[in-house]
Amino acid sequence: MSLADPDMVPAPRQIPDRLASPAAKLLKSWESLLLLVAVAVFILNSFASPYFLDAWSLSDATFNFTEKAMIAFAMALLIIAGEIDLSVASIIALCSTAMGVVMQMGGGTGALVFTGLAVGLSCGAFNGLLVTRLGLPSIVVTIGTMSLFRGISYIVLGDGAFRGYPEGFAWFGQGYVFWVITVEMVIFTLLAIVFGVVLHKTNFGRQVYAIGNNSTAALFSGIRVQRVKMILFLLTGLMSGLAAVCLTSRLGSTRPSIASGMELEVVTMVVLGGVSILGGSGSIPGVVIAAILMGLVTFGLGLLNVPGIVMSIFIGLMLIGVIAVPRLFKMARGK
Amino acid sequence: MAEASPEPVLELSGIVKTFPGTRALDGVRLELYPGEVTALIGENGAGKSTIVKCLTGIYQPDEGEIRLDGTALRFPTPQAAAAAGVTAIHQETVLFDDLTVAENIFLGHAPRTRFGLIDKGEMRRKAAAILKGIGAEIDPDVLLKDLGIASKHLVAISRALSIDARVVIMDEPTAALSHKEIEELYELVDELKRQGKAILFISHKFDEIFRISDRYTVFRDGQFVGAGRMAETTEADLVRMMVGRSVEQIYPKRAPRIGGEVLRVAGYSHPTEFEDIGFSLRQGEILGFYGLVGAGRSEFMQALIGLTKPSKGVVKMGDKVLAIRSPAEAIEAGIVYVPEDRGKQGAITQLPIFQNVTLPSLAQTSRNGFLRMAEEFKLARDYTQRLDLRAASLDTPVGALSGGNQQKVVIAKWLATKPKVIILDEPTKGIDIGSKAAVHDFMSELAGEGLSVIMVSSEIPEILGMSDRVIVMREGRIAAELEGDALTPETLVRHAAGISAAEAA
Structure with a gap:
């Protein structure tokens, strides 16, 4: 008696691979909605200010999101895997401070970049070890390290600041690769591609989704859950280090308050991009569009001379709005 | 049905419920009679849980009619179903651990004082009376979390009685109970019958079904197959109706080559x-x-x-x-281990079937760490077909499948690692x-x-x-x-x- 017994099974059914084509799914996706909103904001901006539709001012606008987005890509993976890192802005402060120290010791551009990345990576390792080895919840660990890392910067710098970074170092945050294309924009684009490929096209990315949806089943399935999480914390630290290099280079100075509050903007970017804060779903294209959208809104409001406080109110409303609108539609249709 | 029988309390006819890719219920009917237990029999995926959800206001049927005492009505919400006197006792009944037994029984319909406040004394008295009525020795003031699973069932049943339910749905009520507790449950079902309640009893265990049911209704693949009196059927007949074929032996004979x-x-x-x-x-x-x-x-x-x-x-x-x-x-x-708890340890229910199957075998389907979708679909198709999986597509989330089909995905997933x-x-x-x-x-x-x-x-x-x-x-x-x-x-x-x-x- 086997499964192929014709009396038992009506006929060997062929289960189709997919019902809806990937293209049809894409049309109805969160990313498409976001893109629509981004286009609308772009058009609104171009009507609102005569200075908006200019290659150079658009190029300037990208600085509003490129550094945050570098971190947001890694953060997206971390949040999809069900963890979070709230210490990223403080990692920037610590990296920047360390670079300042190296600069004062006479370090050149190479040494500065290396310091920034290495300190970022070490901070990520510290967070990751506490979470994966001791099994502590990442939200608590990184709230702790958020104070810790920035605290060290304050001890080193006090009220002071590091200034006088070497000229070559300015290239990262102020340089242009070609015409209006900034170095940061190129880094952003390359990272978007790399993270997109890693998350959507590799075994590692698949494991990230599996862990975020059900880490127990992922473990039973032979996924080295703690190792994957450790890698994600390291990546987030490294990306914070890279953001610190770019930001420090752009500002040309280090104060202990550098990048303060940026962790929430990064998380906002990730969530706006459609990544579930509970883990398990989201995409890199979504985060890319969210980054551009946030940059456009901030820049548009800036052109209209809207003060920073109002801007943050606007960003907050946008986040709640974009998340609530689909839910409202669903409720209306359910009636 | 030709026999002289009372009018059904609850009558469902032509119920259709579709979900993307599947027709969960395809014009089924179901009748429940006062003072009688009707067993709903069918394989996993036959539509049993779906009809329970239609009856308790969780799902809205796309087509068909629900009649209570001959009057057509709808249950737009679970509250509406409860108000009409339909109540369900699930495998894992929804009760509140941190409330007392009396509070659980009367949650949402507690007796009130003149000032609109909950009349705790009256509530306790009524709860005690109901508990006594079903022969349960439970103190109404005890917190629910201090009770065992069997006692919790009794509380759930008391709650059903407290809202003066006319139709009681029991969905695998014995799954977590010991032998002694099951016997007590049977007695309780008899008591509910004496009180004239219509009972829908869902179980996979035939001894139970024959022990307490008066009637049966069989579903298969979302369709109504047959109904009748238990006294006029045999286990073999029921199994044949359920699976659409006769199962002579449940355990395959084999000559092991060890x-x-x-x-x-x-x-x-x-x-x-x-x-x-x-x-x-x-x-x-x-x-x-x-x-x-x-x-x-x-x-x-x-x-x-x-x-x-x-x-x-x-x-x-x-x-x-x-x-x-x-x-x-x-x-x-x-060495692979197929865990007992499908939902928590076995499958990642939010992810599609094919991704579940390939998860432990990604090294096999990928090249240099990069996914190859075509290979994944092939592997998933090979193994799920061998297990006769029923699903709309391999892209369907595992959570949308019935328990039996989920288990097939989980087993396929492990076998694919060879x-x-x-x-x-x-x-x-x-x-x-x-x-x-x-x-x-x-x-x-x-x-x-x-x-x-x-x-x-x-x-x-x-x-x-x-x-x-x-x-x-x-x-x-x-x-x-x-x-x-x-x-x-x-x-x-x-x-x-x-x-x-x-x-x-």
Whole structure:
């Protein structure tokens, strides 16, 4: 008696691979909605200010999101895997401070970049070890390290600041690769591609989704859950280090308050991009569009001379709005 | 139906409910009569849970009619269903641990004082009266979390009585109960019948169905197949209606071709869970692990695949001593474990079928760490087809499947790793007869192909029907190893319960 017994099974059914084509799914996706909103904001901006539709001012606008987005890509993976890192802005402060120290010791551009990345990576390792080895919840660990890392910067710098970074170092945050294309924009684009490929096209990315949806089943399935999480914390630290290099280079100075509050903007970017804060779903294209959208809104409001406080109110409303609108539609249709 | 019978209390006809890709209910009907128990019978995926959800206002049927006492009505919300007197007692009933028994019984419809406040005294009195009425000795002031599972069921039933339910739906109410508790539940069902309530009883266990039901209704693949009086049918007829074919024997006969030793475990111990476990497993063999719940069988298996650390012991595969520290290493060594808890440990229910199947085999389907979708679909198709999976597409989330089909995905997922040893922990728990037979057939087919199977099971017929050899565990130790004529229900129970042969003799 086997499964192929014709009396038992009506006929060997062929289960189709997919019902809806990937293209049809894409049309109805969160990313498409976001893109629509981004286009609308772009058009609104171009009507609102005569200075908006200019290659150079658009190029300037990208600085509003490129550094945050570098971190947001890694953060997206971390949040999809069900963890979070709230210490990223403080990692920037610590990296920047360390670079300042190296600069004062006479370090050149190479040494500065290396310091920034290495300190970022070490901070990520510290967070990751506490979470994966001791099994502590990442939200608590990184709230702790958020104070810790920035605290060290304050001890080193006090009220002071590091200034006088070497000229070559300015290239990262102020340089242009070609015409209006900034170095940061190129880094952003390359990272978007790399993270997109890693998350959507590799075994590692698949494991990230599996862990975020059900880490127990992922473990039973032979996924080295703690190792994957450790890698994600390291990546987030490294990306914070890279953001610190770019930001420090752009500002040309280090104060202990550098990048303060940026962790929430990064998380906002990730969530706006459609990544579930509970883990398990989201995409890199979504985060890319969210980054551009946030940059456009901030820049548009800036052109209209809207003060920073109002801007943050606007960003907050946008986040709640974009998340609530689909839910409202669903409720209306359910009636 | 020709017999003279009372008018049905509740009558469903032509109910259609579709979900994307599947027609869960396709014009089914169902009648419930006062003072009678109607058993709803069908395989997993036949539409039983869907109709319960339509009846309790959780789903809205796309077509069809619900009539209560002859009047057509709709249940747009669970509250509307409750107000109409339809109540359900689920496998895991929704009650509140931190409220008292009386509060649980009267939540949402508590008696009020003149000032609109909850009349606690009156509530307690009424709760006590209801509990007494069903013969439950439960203090209404006790917090629910301090009660056992059986008592919680009694509270759920009391709640059903308190809202003066006319229709009581019992969805696998005995799944978590002991024998004694099940007997008490039967008495309670009799009491509910005397009170004239119409009862819909859903169960996979035929002895139960024959014990307490007056009528039956059978669904298959979302369609109505038949209904009638229990007295006029037989188990064989019902099974035939359920599966659309006759099942002469549930356990496949096979002539095992047992080869050389594949796995040897010696002196395996854990500080608290198990002690000195040792056995040998041969190629093509099905080795049963029997024991009471808590005997340490699952704990041992999970240590074997590296989920927990044993304190000492040796595992040998052929001549190679294995030091498995994680499930990933177990899979590499060719030992896989299909866990008991499908939803939490087995499947990732939010992810599509094909991604679940390929998750432990990504190294196989990918190239240089990059996914290859075509390979994934191929692997998933190969293995799910062998198990006769029913699904709309391989892109469907596993959570949308019935329990039996979820189990097929989970087993397919592990087989796709091409293991040498497969450990199945309660492989057919909570799945319907059809899926059960498919799993059993498949197990013997696998053993026939030379795979070694370890089957942890608490069901004696399954252990006896499937195993070549059985290890009985009790309190973390091996109590006996049985084979051939020594393998009887009595010896199994005796060793599992710790009644020694000397005592019994």
